[in-house]
Amino acid sequence: MRLYPCNYVWAKKSIKHEWQEGKAGGCRNNADTWLKNPIIGLTMQEPGDVVLLLSQEDMTKSIGLYIIRRKDPSKEFTNSNVVLVNKSVFGKNNEVNLAVSLAKGEYGVVACTFNKGETGPFAITCYCSISDFDFEAANFVPLSGGEQLHDTPVGLKAKPSSASSKVL
Secondary structure, eight states: OOOOOTTSEEEEEEEEEEEOTTSOOOSTTSTTTGGGSOEEEEEESSOEEEEEEEEOSSSSSOEEEEEEEESSTTSOOOGGGEEEEEEOOOBSSSEEEEEEEEOSEEEEEEEEESSTTOOEEEEEEEEESSSOEEEEETTOOOOTTOOEEEOOOEESOOOOOOOOOOOO
């Protein structure tokens, strides 16, 4: 278990989304489809600690997270252009989490089920030790009540973010 100092200014951003038919690619064991999962862009304006929580309403699917980077930032996410930064343990739970320290830069957060083709709603929340970060779903289309939520900081008041809304 990793503990974080309580003097951090934890900023929080959440997204409600869903795995849809044809866009539920499963884990990395499914090399031809795993990048079809929803990829949420995470841009760190400076180094910081991040805690990601992926949750589902029921416990029928084994769920997990990957944090990835592009080898060549000018190209799309493909198996040949992806570097795995970190991953969570997959679990048939309501929630899985991943805590990591990240350098300044652009990342992709892949929310997925272990098996491809499993559909359903999910929510993903990003807690960040810096307030200057972006967390946005690429090509986000709200379905079944989905929405992108940009919440206020948790704990101490964070300074306003000067970052633009950049989507991977």
